[in-house]
Structures are given as structure tokens and as C-alpha cells.
Amino acid sequence: MNKTSRAVSSDERTASAFARSWNTLPEGSVYTVEQFEDWMAPLNQSDFSGKRVLEMGCGNGSLLIHSVSWNPSFLLGIDLGESTQSASSNLRKSGFDNWKIEQADMVGFQSDGFDLVYCIGVLHHLESPFEGLCSVVANVKDGGKFHCWVYAKEGNLVVRLLVEPLRKLFSKFPWWFTKYLVATPLALPVYAYAKTLSALSFLSFVKRLPLAEYCFWIAKREIAFFRHVIFDQLVTPKTHYIARSDVAEWLGRFGEITPDSIYVIQRNGNSWKFGGTIHRGGAPSQDGRTSAME
Numbered sequence: 001m002n003k004t005s006r007a008v009s010s011d012e013r014t015a016s017a018f019a020r021s022w023n024t025l026p027e028g029s030v031y032t033v034e035q036f037e038d039w040m041a042p043l044n045q046s047d048f049s050g051k052r053v054l055e056m057g058c059g060n061g062s063l064l065i066h067s068v069s070w071n072p073s074f075l076l077g078i079d080l081g082e083s084t085q086s087a088s089s090n091l092r093k094s095g096f097d098n099w100k101i102e103q104a105d106m107v108g109f110q111s112d113g114f115d116l117v118y119c120i121g122v123l124h125h126l127e128s129p130f131e132g133l134c135s136v137v138a139n140v141k142d143g144g145k146f147h148c149w150v151y152a153k154e155g156n157l158v159v160r161l162l163v164e165p166l167r168k169l170f171s172k173f174p175w176w177f178t179k180y181l182v183a184t185p186l187a188l189p190v191y192a193y194a195k196t197l198s199a200l201s202f203l204s205f206v207k208r209l210p211l212a213e214y215c216f217w218i219a220k221r222e223i224a225f226f227r228h229v230i231f232d233q234l235v236t237p238k239t240h241y242i243a244r245s246d247v248a249e250w251l252g253r254f255g256e257i258t259p260d261s262i263y264v265i266q267r268n269g270n271s272w273k274f275g276g277t278i279h280r281g282g283a284p285s286q287d288g289r290t291s292a293m294e
């Protein structure tokens with residue numbers, strides 16, 4: 001088995017595990033508008049409106065449901081797994097028709113290019129996150145943007161120590177066992193911890209407790225969301241925790257990203273959002289957009 005086929009089969013296992021998570025959720029988005037906007041920032045509606053937009057690794061379309069309401073000219077969601085079924089069903093109910101869902105591997109995916117490609121919560125589950133990023137960048141058209149979000153190595157020590165052994169074990173169990181007999185009871189103490197930290201956030205020492213910033217964020221949601229996040233963590237066979245230095249090093253490998261457009265932003269103390277503007281040929285202008293050398 002060569003490197004490529006090994007990588008694909010590992011990603012397929014991940015995608016089929018996620019499909020079990022996504023296809024057993026109630027219909028609609030699992031995210032609030034506030035969560036969507038937070039994930040997308042520093043991008044905003046002006047980066048979507050009238051633009052061709054691609055989401056790589058779209059799950060059940062929870063982000064697409066919000067994206068489509070920002071009026072892209074066309075929205076494509078791809079996912080390797082069968083969560084494309086629930087994504088299609090969710091998008092059909094959105095009332096918009098300028099979208100398409102495809103079951104496809106994001107690694108090596110080829111298109112005519114999009115004004116915006118975003119990839120949220122996917123790269124860290126791939127056999128090769130950098131190969132995934134190459135595909136994100138390759139599908140952005142000249143002058144377009146990309147935006148990614150990954151788990152950080154920094155700020156996740158407790159998760160790496162406690163969740164990783166559980167993931168290695170329970171990702172091999174039947175999904176219903178992991179969801180109802182592991183994630184459901186685990187959601188209770190995690191919910192209590194997050195709510196307590198959030199209620200005591202005015203105390204300065206609380207901000208230094210493990211996952212404090214993340215808890216302030218997730219404590220706004222109901223317990224079902226906690227169970228979804230925990231199940232999502234346990235059901236997937238592979239997770240990389242990515243250091244800021246790795247993100248910076250990856251971005252530095254792409255000659256086509258306009259250097260002054262690059263951002264790497266810490267989110268909730270335990271993850272990274274990063275992105276930039278693509279420029280192929282021609283000189284980049286001051287605002288980071290392409291001015292073709294004609």
C-alpha cells in the first residue's frame with residue numbers, strides 16, 4: 001500500500017465515524033449564529049456575500065446553514081463521509097437553492113477555484129493535516145481567501161492527557177455505546193465544571209484553571225451540545241494537536257499566500273484560526289489583493 005492509499009483509508013475511517021455522529025443529530029445546525037460568527041472571524045458577511053464559497057469537511061452542514069444566509073453566489077460543501085446525507089437534508093430546508101453538497105475527499109480535491117475556502121475542525125483529523133491545507137490553498141482562486149480552524153497543542157494538556165486514552169479506546173466501540181454509555185454520562189461533570197468556571201469567571205485564579213477560556217465559551221450552550229462535543233471527540237480515530245509554530249511553518253511554505261494577509265489567531269485558549277489571501281502571479285497590492293501584471 002502506498003502513502004496515498006494508506007492516508008485515504010485512514011481518513012475514510014475518520015469520516016465514517018463522524019457520519020455516525022452527524023447522522024444521529026436532530027435536523028438543523030448544532031451551532032448558534034454567535035458561534036458561527038466567532039468561528040469565521042476575522043472573516044465576516046462581506047467575505048461571503050456574492051462570492052463562490054467552498055467548505056471542505058462540511059459534516060452535517062451545520063456551518064453551511066449559516067454560510068448560505070450570508071448570501072454567497074454559490075456554496076459548495078464537500079465531505080468524505082456519509083454525513084453529506086444530513087448536510088443535503090439540512091440545506092434543502094434552508095430555503096436557498098444556490099448550494100451543492102458532494103461526497104468527496106478534500107485531499108487532492110480539484111475545482112475551478114473559489115473566492116473563499118474554509119475548513120473548520122477537519123485538518124487536525126486528517127492523516128496528513130498539511131496535505132489537507134495544500135488542498136485548501138489549491139482550491140482558492142487568485143485574489144481569494146482561505147480560513148481554517150484546528151485544535152492547538154497549546155492549552156490542551158488536560159485534553160491530551162485525559163481524552164486521548166479514552167478516544168483510543170472508545171473510537172473502536174460501537175457508536176451507540178460511545179454516545180449513550182460514555183459521552184452522555186461524561187457530559188454531566190464537564191457541564192458542571194464549565195458552568196462553575198463561567199459563574200466564577202470574575203475571580204482571577206479561575207482564568208488560570210485548565211480550559212477556562214474554552215469553558216466560558218461552551219458554558220453558553222445546553223448539555224446536549226456538550227454531549228455532541230464529547231461524542232465527537234471520542235468517536236474519531238485520529239486527532240493531531242497542532243502547535244502555533246507548525247501553523248506558521250506550514251503557512252511559510254506557500255509562496256502564493258500574500259505575506260501581510262496572513263493571520264494566526266488563538267481561539268478559546270486552545271485552538272488556532274488561521275488564513276490569508278492567495279496571490280498567484282502579478283504583484284500583490286497594499287491591501288493584499290492581486291493586481292495582475294499585464
Ligand SMILES: C[S@@+](CC[C@H](N)C(=O)[O-])C[C@H]1O[C@@H](n2cnc3c(N)ncnc32)[C@H](O)[C@@H]1O
Nearest residue numbers: 011015018057058059079080081105106120121
Ligand atoms: C469535526 S467534523 C467538522 C464538520 C464541520 N466543518 C463543522 O465544523 O461542523 C470533521 C469532518 O471532516 C470530515 N473529513 C475527514 N476527513 C476528510 C477528508 N479527507 N475529506 C473530506 N472530509 C473529511 C469528516 O467526515 C467530518 O464530517
